[in-house]
Amino acid sequence: MGFSYDKLWKKLIDEKMNKLDLQNAINTTPHTIAKMGRDENVSMEILGRICRYFKCDISEILEYRINSEVK
Structure with missing residues (x-):
């Protein structure tokens, strides 16, 4: 079980953005972007910034995946 940010990465492609663009747009650190890249937890504040931006x-x-293993 665990969270997946695949929908976010697809959204970046659709918006012709890369992870650095996202990092700058929501004013966060490379560490936070890397955590999302590994499908790890990030704060609700960060998720809120992403939702506000988009x-x-x-x-x-x-997305929460019931059948996926936590990394």
Whole structure:
């Protein structure tokens, strides 16, 4: 079980953005972006910034996978 940020990475592709663009847009650190790249937990504050930036619901950037193993 665990969270997946695959929807976020697809959104970046659709928006023609890369991870550095996202980092700058939401004013966060490379460490936070790396944690998301490993499907690790990040704060709700960070997720809120992403949702505000894209004007989207959290379900558009994050998914909970029941059958996936926690990394």
